[in-house]
Amino acid sequence: MVTIYDGKPGLSRRELLKRGGIGALLVISGSAVISPEHAWGLETSALKPETMATLIQMARDIYPHDQVPDKYYAIAVKGHDEQAGKDAAHKAMIEDGIADLDKKSGEGGYRALGWEDQRVAVLKQIEATPFFQAIRGGLVVGLYNQKEVWPIFGYEGESYSKGGYIARGFNDIEWL
Amino acid sequence: MAASFDLKNDGVVVIIGSGAGGGTLGNELAQKGVDVVILEAGARHEYEEFINDEWDSFTQLAWKDKRTTSGDWRVAKDFPNLPAWIVKSVGGSTTHWAGASLRFQEHEFKTLSTYGKLKGANLLDWPITLAEMEPYYAKAEAKMGVTGTNDWPRLPGNNNFKVLKAGADKVGYKECHTGNMAINSVQRDDRNSCQQTGFCFQGCKWGAKWSTLYTEIPKGEATGHLEVRPNAMVIKINHDASGKVTGVVYADKDGKLQEQKARIVAVAGNSIESPRLLLNSESAKFPHGLANSSGQVGKNYMRHTTGSVYAIFDKPVHMYRGTTMAGIIRDEARHDPSRGFVGGYEFETLSLGLPFMAAFLDPGGWGRSFTTALDHYDHMAGLWIVGEDMPRAENRITLHADMKDEHGMPIADVHFDDHPNDTAMRNHAYKQASALYAAVGATRTFPTPPYPSTHNLGTNRMSEKAADGVVNKHGQAHDIKNLFVSDGSQFTTGAAENPTLTIVSLAIRQADYIAAQMSAKTI
Numbered sequence: 095m096v097t098i099y100d101g102k103p104g105l106s107r108r109e110l111l112k113r114g115g116i117g118a119l120l121v122i123s124g125s126a127v128i129s130p131e132h133a134w135g136l137e138t139s140a141l142k143p144e145t146m147a148t149l150i151q152m153a154r155d156i157y158p159h160d161q162v163p164d165k166y167y168a169i170a171v172k173g174h175d176e177q178a179g180k181d182a183a184h185k186a187m188i189e190d191g192i193a194d195l196d197k198k199s200g201e202g203g204y205r206a207l208g209w210e211d212q213r214v215a216v217l218k219q220i221e222a223t224p225f226f227q228a229i230r231g232g233l234v235v236g237l238y239n240q241k242e243v244w245p246i247f248g249y250e251g252e253s254y255s256k257g258g259y260i261a262r263g264f265n266d267i268e269w270l
Numbered sequence: 271m272a273a274s275f276d277l278k279n280d281g282v283v284v285i286i287g288s289g290a291g292g293g294t295l296g297n298e299l300a301q302k303g304v305d306v307v308i309l310e311a312g313a314r315h316e317y318e319e320f321i322n323d324e325w326d327s328f329t330q331l332a333w334k335d336k337r338t339t340s341g342d343w344r345v346a347k348d349f350p351n352l353p354a355w356i357v358k359s360v361g362g363s364t365t366h367w368a369g370a371s372l373r374f375q376e377h378e379f380k381t382l383s384t385y386g387k388l389k390g391a392n393l394l395d396w397p398i399t400l401a402e403m404e405p406y407y408a409k410a411e412a413k414m415g416v417t418g419t420n421d422w423p424r425l426p427g428n429n430n431f432k433v434l435k436a437g438a439d440k441v442g443y444k445e446c447h448t449g450n451m452a453i454n455s456v457q458r459d460d461r462n463s464c465q466q467t468g469f470c471f472q473g474c475k476w477g478a479k480w481s482t483l484y485t486e487i488p489k490g491e492a493t494g495h496l497e498v499r500p501n502a503m504v505i506k507i508n509h510d511a512s513g514k515v516t517g518v519v520y521a522d523k524d525g526k527l528q529e530q531k532a533r534i535v536a537v538a539g540n541s542i543e544s545p546r547l548l549l550n551s552e553s554a555k556f557p558h559g560l561a562n563s564s565g566q567v568g569k570n571y572m573r574h575t576t577g578s579v580y581a582i583f584d585k586p587v588h589m590y591r592g593t594t595m596a597g598i599i600r601d602e603a604r605h606d607p608s609r610g611f612v613g614g615y616e617f618e619t620l621s622l623g624l625p626f627m628a629a630f631l632d633p634g635g636w637g638r639s640f641t642t643a644l645d646h647y648d649h650m651a652g653l654w655i656v657g658e659d660m661p662r663a664e665n666r667i668t669l670h671a672d673m674k675d676e677h678g679m680p681i682a683d684v685h686f687d688d689h690p691n692d693t694a695m696r697n698h699a700y701k702q703a704s705a706l707y708a709a710v711g712a713t714r715t716f717p718t719p720p721y722p723s724t725h726n727l728g729t730n731r732m733s734e735k736a737a738d739g740v741v742n743k744h745g746q747a748h749d750i751k752n753l754f755v756s757d758g759s760q761f762t763t764g765a766a767e768n769p770t771l772t773i774v775s776l777a778i779r780q781a782d783y784i785a786a787q788m789s790a791k792t793i
Binding site for chain 1: 429432464465468476586587623627634636638640641
């Protein structure tokens with residue numbers, strides 16, 4: 095579950111970064127979404143940073159892997175910001191889609207819903223929309239094709255340069 | 271060295287496609303001294319260039335030209351513009367195939383006689399028998415280095431196979447082994463042996479798996495009678511007033527149209543492109559397309575009754591290590607209608623990397639039911655179902671009414687509805703495979719829907735009578751003596767076995783026939 099600390103105007107990024115760690119996992123500051131604890135931030139150029147924060151939460155709710163840090167979900171959805179910068183229709187689809195998601199979620203919006211089940215119930219309502227399908231479809235490649243996440247799942251990737259598995263455990267199963 | 275033939279040379283045999291059918295036919299003819307031009311739509315990537323990465327390799331090798339789909343098959347919903355996972359590259363889908371090389375069973379050449387008439391199925395006996403095919407199967411196995419034949423040892427079993435074998439033993443299956451694979455188990459034919467690298471579908475970077483790219487094609491080129499022209503997308507076959515074909519029109523690497531003259535044309539572009547080309551070659555003389563007096567061109571599209579079952583265990587498996595198709599169970603391949611369907615199916619181990627598992631395990635799926643499966647990726651084992659599907663006239667390739675490719679050629683639409691026999695077979699296989707994995711302690715199993723088709727068959731089928739099909743027992747068009755079909759589209763029915771060995775065997779047989787007919791000057 096992602097908690098968002100929405101920075102007040104005038105609060106510097108450095109101060110925000112200092113405040114991180116007191117339970118604030120994702121911080122919105124200016125045009126960026128920042129994870130102070132994990133020392134990464136994502137600048138947005140076309141989408142609102144709040145929209146990006148919600149997209150990251152939505153990505154995790156669509157493909158929840160508790161052992162995968164937010165950073166990889168952020169990388170998986172950041173292409174929508176780039177595309178929104180080039181394509182007004184895409185930008186409108188994302189911003190309108192997130193606005194609709196917030197509206198359906200009631201007071202405080204989507205990110206204010208505390209339980210994954212509550213958020214998933216909202217996602218179910220929009221499952222058939224082009225917005226949801228664009229986010230989900232993009233994630234299939236955007237999330238699972240990051241080489242950095244493969245070890246988390248126990249997938250070893252490329253093996254030719256290591257001589258294959260002929261001497262590295264292709265038949266090492268012992269529990270049968 | 272490789273030959274180079276003039277566009278106006280009308281003495282050459284032009285082969286369209288360089289895969290299992292086209293690549294083999296080209297080499298076989300070249301060995302007999304026949305001049306051959308192979309036109310290949312894709313680029314030439316030698317095996318050192320292959321990529322151990324699923325999406326990058328897909329970008330490098332796959333046939334990604336837009337197609338449309340219709341029908342009740344799930345692929346039409348999940349992958350509406352990707353009905354087939356096949357290759358556009360020199361070597362065709364022999365770069366991508368897993369290597370399973372099984373002979374058809376005797377009854378599978380006689381399905382109408384054996385199964386009887388089945389409502390909604392367009393069954394027909396092949397005009398050839400297993401006995402006629404056996405010498406060619408033997409030649410193909412020797413050529414391809416098929417394990418378990420010619421004293422070549424079978425490959426060692428990987429982890430995924432060991433789980434399969436343990437389950438097979440527990441449920442009482444008798445015929446389970448590491449298969450008959452066209453993958454070198456020992457160094458032979460100047461090629462490496464298998465290093466258990468995985469990534470068989472991404473092209474074998476060791477060259478251990480047979481592919482026309484680095485066997486048939488260079489051997490043919492070495493005769494001086496074969497030229498392979500890559501990046502040559504054929505869009506039309508021309509004919510003269512007598513109805514004989516005279517050459518083919520193709521877009522070259524710069525998109526410029528060229529005509530290569532020909533004495534004989536052999537079509538081997540896989541079962542979507544081959545009928546597309548024949549249909550697109552319509553003329554005043556042949557208003558429904560070439561070789562289509564029967565109306566069967568494009569019809570009876572088959573894709574095997576497929577599906578996968580993946581299972582999760584409480585301990586690690588690492589199924590992706592080693593050969594992708596690492597073992598087989600053949601017990602269900604028999605024809606035994608007491609199971610509720612005609613024909614049979616094979617179980618073959620299969621593994622996908624994490625990126626493709628995410629894309630294919632349950633396309634469109636999301637949420638914890640989906641992601642907890644992937645969380646245990648390294649504890650997963652998996653198999654693929656490959657069974658005989660029923661030919662149906664309405665399962666067919668047609669030219670799209672409006673949409674055209676970059677060369678102005680109408681794109682192909684692929685329509686497929688499962689026959690009730692297909693569905694019954696798939697459900698039986700799901701149940702059997704789930705029981706097999708449960709017997710070794712699976713905590714969860716996943717009946718996974720068919721992937722985009724890799725075995726595309728039947729759309730220019732072989733028949734005894736000209737009214738029932740497109741080509742005769744030699745793959746020669748019933749309507750046009752110097753036009754041949756040399757790929758899986760000539761299959762009358764699909765059998766339960768992976769098709770490549772039969773395609774190669776038919777190509778060897780066809781080369782004998784073509785060379786004899788050329789010598790006799792009948793074509």
